[in-house]
Amino acid sequence: MQVTHFDVESLRKDFPLLNISQGKNPYVYFDNGATSQKPQVVIDRLKQYYDQENANVHRGVHQLSQISTDNFEESRRIVRRFLNAEYDHEIIFTAGTTNGINLVATSFGTMLSEGDEILISELEHHSNIVPWQMLAHDKNLVLKYIPINNKGEWILDDISDLITDKTKLIAVSHVSNSLGTINPVEKIIEEGKKFGAKILVDGAQAIQHFKVDVQKLDCDFYVFSGHKVFGPTGTGILYGKESVLNAMPPYQGGGDMIKTVSMSGTVYNELPHKFEAGTPNIAGVIGLGVAIEWFMSIDTEAVAAHENDLLVYAHEKLSEIEGIKIYGTSDKKCSLISFLVGDLHPYDVGTLLNQQGVAVRTGHHCTQPVMEYYGIPGTIRASFSLYNTKEEVDYFIKALKRAIRMLS
Amino acid sequence: MSLSEKEIELVDEFAIYDDWMDKYEYIIELGKDLPLIDEAHKIDENIIKGCQSTVWLHAVYKDGKVVFTGDADAIIVKGLVAILVRALSEEEPDAIINNELEFVKEIGLQEHLSPTRSNGVLAMIKQMKMYALGFKMKNA
Structure with a gap:
């Protein structure tokens, strides 16, 4: 080699x-845990977009809009390759990790009912705690926490008490942002699957440090922030398995997420647009694509x-x-x-x-x-x-x- | 000593240091010298909580003047508390309410007063002015 x-x-x-x-x-x-610095290629790409390509996506027949749309969608393909997702449309552009988690909590949350359980861990960032607390409060769900030991590792000895047939969702971080622990998410995914729970992995502190393969992990959702992986701020990714995303209702209503709208009702668009209402962060997404390509070019x-x-x-x-x-x-x-x-x-x-x-x-x-x-x-x-x-x-x-x- | 004399004195004390680390050394020294708040007053009602550090502030009204004592869990913040207490304590309510804190800017410490620093210092200044206003209204 x-x-x-x-x-x-x-x-x-x-x-x-x-x-x-x-x-x-x-x-x-x-302070790279908070945000990474940006390589020149990313900074240049943002400028080039505004200098030469600025137009809205998925709407115009005019040439600029087509260029903008092509470049925007190219970023989706780059991210798919980066995560080794099965389909491009499993990649949803968000404003960041927090936004991705809230999307899942709001949309997937509508499918949960009283008494259902959500499992998170004591190591989570507030953005992977509070959305679940809000959801649990609204829908009378039970929120459970994986405890930690003195080294800052999950204690999984009582995993059979933590994951039961009532567990509908497990949302855990791949890497702890305050302690740095790389969590054994593979183990929790394997256990969760036995009970049919869906699993969300918060990769905000992982993706910039090691290779992540969502098919190999077999998680249902994987979220991360673009700005922590050398990309522009205000960008993020929600990966979701096609079947799971298809079963979920839209998150926000607006342009781009619809097929037809009439006074009597609306037919929603297909993936990924169903979850991308309104004009997205076009420049940011294109810059993120460049950032990830740059990162992928390094061993x-x-x-x-x-x-x-x-x-x-x-x-x-x-x-x-x-x-x-x-x-x-x-x-x-x-x-x-x-x-x-x-x-x-x-x-x-x-x-x-x-x-x-x-x-x-x-x-x-x-x-x-x-x-x-x-x-x-x-x-x-x-x-x-x-x-x-x-x-x-x-x-x-x-x-x-x-x-x-x-x-x- | 009047408030403006105290301000000039503080600005002069800091002006002798060229290097910022030396200025911080002096802030730390001031923090260590701060007459501590009476432990009996270090209660929850007197806490001004910043995101990063905690400040305690106590005030009494004596002979037409407001007397402040304070403390903080971080020594640099304590130094900033010391500077503010030295300037604003034992002043009449109106002098405290109307003070624009220009001296803090002249020393070059205004960055610590930014709401984004979340160290509790800005909230402390607001609280000092609130006390002054409260005493003024009560004794009007």
Whole structure:
């Protein structure tokens, strides 16, 4: 097998924002869990769209509209290949992961009735908790949670109590956004299938780190955000199995999602348009297609290996600092580290890191149940992407040590 | 010392530091020196909750002036609380209500007052003005 050399320095040149500095300091971007930076090809593509191609999709006979529609639909094909979905029309464009989950909660939710059960986990981001709580409240459903252990892993010992023939939907994250744990979704999908439950996987923190094959996973839904995988903000993907999506009612009413409308009623359009009411984020979707093609052109294995190197290195360097406590210590982790230093407040540490040109996230990371489990208000989270380097980790450690000296 | 004199003093104290890290060092120092709020007043009613940090603010009315004490769980936020308490405490209600906080901008700390920072400082300023207004109405 040919080993592709992973050249991080040349890769960094593709990202204009990585080449800025803050005064005399370099700018170290370790907030990739929140959003990724964008390669030049994506930025250029957005400009090209507005410069030369802007027109609405699926409506015009004129040439611009056809070009715009072709490019928009090409993105759908790219995403299908990326996820290895069976059909293009199983790819629904959304505004992001949150939007995708809400679409499923609202639409699939109409098919649930009192007493039905939904299973999520304690590790979920608020956007994969609150829509289900709202649905459970509206329809008198039972919401269950997979508990976690001290390493930040699911406890599946009592899985037979968690998944029963009442379980209609399981919605879980592929990777935890606050701890980095790679969850054994394969296991939960297998168990869920035995009871006929549908399974939604939140891939917001997974898709940019390793290869995802939705047919191999055999999940019913897979959602992610475009902006975390080098694409424009305001874009996202909901993958749904054809049979499941076909059985669901539309989410929002409007243009594009209809076949015919009369005063007495409406005939809905087919997939994927049934779920894409109104003018979509055309430029964003086209930019997302370019982002994903760019990402697919890089060897996924090499990316995973590089990111794991960064994780191991940062873990080792952080552990040398007195008073550091790392949250999320599973053997299977993506490249992010959540930590606290002694009793220093994350806000203080984050503020002083920012002053030195290091971007990290502090707080509860929209996972208050996880913070509650550990009995802490929040953590400092450094999350790495394929373009980060060991030299940046060194600078981060140096800046962190200075912050600790100042605050102690 | 009048409010405007206190403002000038604060701006001058910060002006000697060129480097932002040194300014933060000074904020931390001010935070450490802040006369703590009486533990009896560190109650839920006095909490101003930011998304990222928590601030406590207590106020009493004494001889026509509002006396503030405060605290915060994050030391930098505590330093910001110290700056605001030093300027606005022991002032007449109208002076507090009408203060535009220009001195905070002059020091260069206005970014901490942004509603998007969610550190509770902006909410604290609002609360200080609310207290001042409350005392003014009650004693009118």
